[in-house]
Amino acid sequence: MNRHLGKTILTYATALFLSGCSGDKKDNLMIDTKNETINEKVNQLISKMTIEEKVGQMNQYNGFWDVTGPVPENGNAKKKYEHLRKGWVGSMLNVRGTENVKEVQRIAVEETRLGIPLIIGFDVIHGYKTLSPIPIAEAASWDLEAIEKSARIAAIEASAAGINWTFAPMVDISRDPRWGRVMEGGGEDPYLGSKIAKARVKGFQGDDLSKNNTIAACAKHFAAYGFSESGKEYNTVDIGTATLHNIVLPPFKAAVESNVKTLMNSFNELNGVPVTGSSFLQRDILKGKWNFNGFVVSDWASINELIPWGHAKDKKEAAKIAATAGSDMDMEGNVYIEELVNLVKNGTVKESILDDAVKRILTVKYELGLFDNPFRYCDPENEKKSIGNPKHHDAVLDVAKKSIVLLKNENNLLPLKRSGQKIALIGPLANDKNSPLGSWRLASDDNTAISVFEGLSKYKDNSLTFEKGIDLVEGATSFTQPLKINNTLNSSEVNKALQIAKSADVVVMVLGEHGFQSGEARSRTEIDLPGLQQELLEKVFKVNKNIVLVLNNGRPLAIEWADKNIPAIVEAWQLGTQSGNAVAQVLYGDYNPSGKLPMTFPRNIGQIPIYYNHKSTGRPNQESHVFWSHYTDSKNTPLYPFGYGLSYTTFKYSNLKIHNKKASVNDNIKVSVKVSNTGNLDGKEVVQLYIRDLFGSITRPVKELKGFELIELKKGETKTVEFSLTKKELGFYNSTGDFIVETGDFEIFIGGNSSETLKDTFYLTE
Ligand code: BGC
Secondary structure, three states, X not given: OOOOOOOOOOOHHHHHHHHOOOHHHHOOOOOXXXXXXXXXXXXXXXXXXXXXXXXHHOEEEEOOOOOOOOOOOOHXXXXXHHHHHHOOOOEEEOOOOHHHHHHHHHHHHHHOXXXXXXXXXXXXXXXXXXXXXXXXXXXXXXOHHHHHHHHHHHHHHHHHOOXXXXXXXXXXXXXXXXXXXXXXXXXXXXXXXXXXXXHHHHHXXXXXXXXXXXXXXXXXXXXXXXXXXXXXXXXXXXXXXXXXHHHHOHHHHHHHHOOOXXXXXXXXXXXXXXXXXXXXXXXXXXXXXXXXXXXXXXXXXXXXXXXXXXXXXXXXXXXXHHHHHOOOEEEOOOHHHHHHHHHHHOOOOOHHHHHHHHHHHHHHHHHOOOOOOOOOOOOHHHHHHHOOOHXXXXXXXXXXXXHOEEEEEHHXXXXXXXXXXXXXXXXXXXXXXXXXXXXXXXXXXXXOOOOHHHHHHOOOOOEEEEEOOOXXXXXXXXXXXXXXXXXXXXXXXXXXXXXXXXXXXXXXXEEEOOOOOOOOOOOOOOOOOOOOHHHHHHHXXXXXXXXXXXXXXXXXXXXXXXXXXXXXXXXXOOOOOOHHHHHHHHHOOOOOOOOOXXXXXXXXXXXXXXXXXXXXXXXXXXXXXXXXXXXOXXXXXXXXXXXXXXOOOOEEEEXXXXXXXXXXXXXXXXXXXXXXXXXXXXXXXXXXXXXXXXXXXXXXXXXXXXXXXXXXXXXXXXXXXEXXXXXXXXXXXXXXXXXXXXXXXXXXXXXXXXXXXXXXXXXXXX
16 A cells, blocks of 8 residues: 655645546546536535445544554554545544645545545644643733634644644633633633634634635534533533523624534533534524534534433434434544444434535535645645744744733832842742643643743843742643642752742742643632642742732632732733743733733632623622622622733723713614823723613623723823624523513723723613
């Protein structure tokens, strides 16, 4: 078998010629009449497919051999290999690198009867090799251009490695920081989440999907995974119709409206039905109401999980339920390939269900240009040139700086003075080159992030000393293995840290979560500083109070003690490859921080779920009494609200004006506000507009984000920012899932975060 087809990109015709596979075997199925529409081509192809071949297109396998090594002779891998050669595989995931992809693609197009190319999927979540900040961090930038660019770079690198489909963006809204996967999403708000979903889809898919450097996106996990009960992974979700439509679904709808090519369903159930088997979500809403023409892939073996959920009694029933419900492709579950053919042959599942799924899958393959050239993503020269390109490092550094949120800055401790300072750098994450890469970075190399120590070392006019003080974890760490948090204090290490702290002008402490403490299957019941870090922080505080706390984490943390005691706190998340450079440039003021939290930070775990767009309750505010909606041992307010973030300069809001105080539902309601930079530095501010519909047929949240603008203001400068509101922003989904607009009183709030705002009112008439 010829396993290497040479270095140039082959056209499909050349590939056929080289393999000697043409004529009868291909059955002339590769229609090359250029003017036929994709639709016609797909229909013709489907008309020639056997039931087995159709089910094959709905079957996705995980990568099963190392192409550069021997083909395994036995077991699962052997079976998959045989299936691939028979045309029983439509897609593979986790095969990457031009050589590997070329080889599986060659088998698909040359050795199978119909020669249908594979679509090659991979989790390109925040970059391929060059890593951007984790998605929740990028969301904190509120900079849609930067977010789109970051996805574009991810697509350029991934496509150069042979990949043409990413399992991103994750658009799950979540209000629960115990859930580890909040690191992968855009936070708690459906409006911001929808804008980000759109930007990411655009970044991955570009303007033309058939280009060699654009890839199909996948909005996941459809739907409501972020509402997993008690923040526990893979759990039950029980929410009402209004919450589903107003909070959970909008980012998915935005992705569909942005022409996202695929969606992934999920591991959770929703109101008693595991979503992989939900016709309501996949047929009625997605493919019905929203008219989605792409395809739905299951989550990893989630069709099989219908059995332990207690929804299907065996694989046969699972296959029937999932296919009927609209799950078009089975990710590594082997259920479709084992069961669907017979189910169709014995009349249990209609063949039209297969035709619909296959049509969707083949259409995306055509749109990607895979039928024109199945090897279009397999150019080794481009692979060398594109992956890790220095220009990509500049771009991810840019978005990393924009993702940082300044949480506290008492007495302007930051920015650091540029010379003559003794800086002590302390903490287990301060010289960590791995954790800042975050989770979901399967194609990047370990220990390739710039650490904070490396970043700060570039500023040569201060003296810098470093001691880790403690270790955060014990032993080796990996994406697939549980972490072991270190709980053994080594007093000599601690003492070394205290020594440098004592004589320093400023102590920079880098604490937070290990890169694999958030992400899939990383739910936590405590979200404070893990391990010995709080103890270390308090010990250092006793010898030097001038501390800048830099947080590295994948979720909101409960850091009430630090907020009370530490003068400066910087939320630096996990910022990817350029992490330490971004942190250093912010600490020294080369970049004036502009990030705003996309998720509420609670004071303590007991407040969760805590989110800004909550309902009023019937007893919202009666503090002098006992019987009102509150806790007896904690405030109702969060530690840091949604939308919050400081700058090294200050902004003043004034002149909030609603131009039509009595407006009709068909009006464009103009709202404006003046924002002034009242500090001593140029800076950027995210101007946020919230509404409250005061009385509704179903109760409305106390605030809902409905507009934002990222503006730049020179020191002393004032700008007027204008927003316009239409019924799209003023309406909502009711408890039957219908979108309605109700007349009556509305409040408008504008400010730099969700709690500190100016307010005015208007009346909406018919
Ligand atoms: C995750 C998905 C991911 C898939 C493939 C699953 O465990 O839930 O988000 O895309 O694996 O890696």
